[in-house]
Amino acid sequence: xxxxxxxxxxxxxxxxxxxxxxxxxxxxxxxxxxxxxxxxxxxxxxxxxxxxxxxxxxxxxxxxxxxxxxxxxxxxxxxxxxxxxxxxxxxxxxxxxxxxxxxxxxxxxxxxxxxxxxxxxxxxxxxxxxxxxxxxxxxxxxxxxxxxxxxxxxxxxxxxxxxxxxxxxxxxxxxxxxxxxxxxxxxxxxxxxxxxxxxxxxxxxxxxxxxxxxxxxxxxxxxxxxxxxxxxxxxxxxxxxxxxxxxxxxxxxxxxxxxxxxxxxxxxxxxxxxxxxxxxxxxxxxxxxxxxxxxxxxxxxxxxxxxxxxxxxxxxxx
Amino acid sequence: xxxxxxxxxxxxxxxxxxxxxxxxxxxxxxxxxxxxxxxxxxxxxxxxxxxxxxxxxxxxxxxxxxxxxxxxxxxxxxxxxxxxxxxxxxxxxxxxxxx
Numbered sequence: 001x002x003x004x005x006x007x008x009x010x011x012x013x014x015x016x017x018x019x020x021x022x023x024x025x026x027x028x029x030x031x032x033x034x035x036x037x038x039x040x041x042x043x044x045x046x047x048x049x050x051x052x053x054x055x056x057x058x059x060x061x062x063x064x065x066x067x068x069x070x071x072x073x074x075x076x077x078x079x080x081x082x083x084x085x086x087x088x089x090x091x092x093x094x095x096x097x098x099x100x101x102x103x104x105x106x107x108x109x110x111x112x113x114x115x116x117x118x119x120x121x122x123x124x125x126x127x128x129x130x131x132x133x134x135x136x137x138x139x140x141x142x143x144x145x146x147x148x149x150x151x152x153x154x155x156x157x158x159x160x161x162x163x164x165x166x167x168x169x170x171x172x173x174x175x176x177x178x179x180x181x182x183x184x185x186x187x188x189x190x191x192x193x194x195x196x197x198x199x200x201x202x203x204x205x206x207x208x209x210x211x212x213x214x215x216x217x218x219x220x221x222x223x224x225x226x227x228x229x230x231x232x233x234x235x236x237x238x239x240x241x242x243x244x245x246x247x248x249x250x251x252x253x254x255x256x257x258x259x260x261x262x263x264x265x266x267x268x269x270x271x272x273x274x275x276x277x278x279x280x281x282x283x284x285x286x287x288x289x290x291x292x293x294x295x296x297x298x299x300x301x302x303x304x305x306x307x308x309x310x311x312x313x314x315x316x317x318x
Numbered sequence: 319x320x321x322x323x324x325x326x327x328x329x330x331x332x333x334x335x336x337x338x339x340x341x342x343x344x345x346x347x348x349x350x351x352x353x354x355x356x357x358x359x360x361x362x363x364x365x366x367x368x369x370x371x372x373x374x375x376x377x378x379x380x381x382x383x384x385x386x387x388x389x390x391x392x393x394x395x396x397x398x399x400x401x402x403x404x405x406x407x408x409x410x411x412x413x414x415x416x417x
Contacts, residue, residue, distance in 0.1 A: 052393040060394060098327070098413075234413070276413040277384050280327065284386055284409055292328070306414050310382030 041065050051281050073273045074106045081258040083268040089130035091224040093215050096291030098283045099230035103271050108163040115166050132169040133160050134218050136211055140176055140187050155291045171218050178214045201300030219265040231269045234276035242305040319343050319352050319404055327412035333365050355398040384411040
């Protein structure tokens with residue numbers, strides 16, 4: 001099982017894999033005596049900041065400290081909540097968007113370091129956890145051209161194949177396979193189901209539910225022990241408001257935990273402490289490829305709440 | 319002034335689904351510098367083909383839109399007062415869509 005001790009140094013403990021890169025001292029700043037604190041990274045106080053975290057004035061980071069800070073939040077969530085342990089096989093839900101791209105990248109980096117350590121260790125008592133990736137093809141519910149979706153799937157295959165070694169199995173599963181029967185029948189049944197819901201918000205929420213059920217199905221049929229979602233702080237904030245508005249208060253507290261154990265395969269949220277803008281910034285700075293299949297802005301309650309949360313954020317630091 | 323603009327996170331849908339734009343922006347009359355404020359106005363007029371309220375609010379970008387100038391958050395270079403130079407790269411990313 002995962003070790004929750006912050007001082008553990010045993011060979012299998014993932015705590016040891018966290019490497020804080022030491023910044024190279026910038027002689028110019030040292031000579032000046034570092035007086036211009038306004039223009040220095042708040043972490044290393046050496047390099048010029050390029051990113052603004054969510055804390056406004058207090059979170060101006062240089063690129064390296066920004067990356068380390070974000071990865072650190074991920075690692076902390078994983079370790080303190082025992083999200084990923086050596087015998088686990090984790091299924092990362094990858095939508096192609098920025099949050100799931102970052103969680104995929106971070107899970108890969110963690111697995112890569114675990115593999116290197118395993119290879120270097122004579123005592124091979126603890127295995128390296130396995131990682132699979134699942135992409136749900138929702139083209140039957142949208143109006144994308146088949147060329148568009150095919151290109152997107154190709155891009156996703158490329159992204160996943162480049163995140164090796166260790167190699168990861170990729171599942172590209174159409175949303176209609178939530179119904180056990182195959183192909184055409186599934187599409188018809190899905191259409192019937194969605195058409196039965198007359199409001200936009202209801203349809204969106206139903207799709208969200210179907211996605212998680214399908215992920216559970218994929219995980220359970222392929223021996224995965226955890227499902228990893230890229231759900232970020234911003235999404236949690238939106239969910240708190242939208243669930244309240246929809247009268248879903250009873251399930252709300254369980255919806256926003258780091259680990260959701262209500263499911264057969266527990267669902268974990270390692271990016272719960274990372275706001276969307278930081279994840280987007282990381283993708284941009286690090287050139288992490290995103291595959292975007294967008295249908296335009298959401299017009300229901302979920303979209304309204306998302307915009308509202310952004311307005312609140314913007315006004316907080318005025 | 320020649321600039322490269324990139325739109326992501328769904329904003330490209332407002333510019334006919336084109337993500338990258340190599341543009342040539344004229345400095346405003348009488349000015350010797352181009353600011354982000356000037357660029358935003360130019361973008362609204364020349365590149366945004368639909369729903370401008372999804373991109374801008376007043377003279378700034380809509381809340382939830384991340385702006386990076388040469389890989390640096392514009393909050394750190396003065397936001398709307400950031401001055402642009404020849405061949406600068408400006409990235410606009412909407413964070414309204416999850417992922």
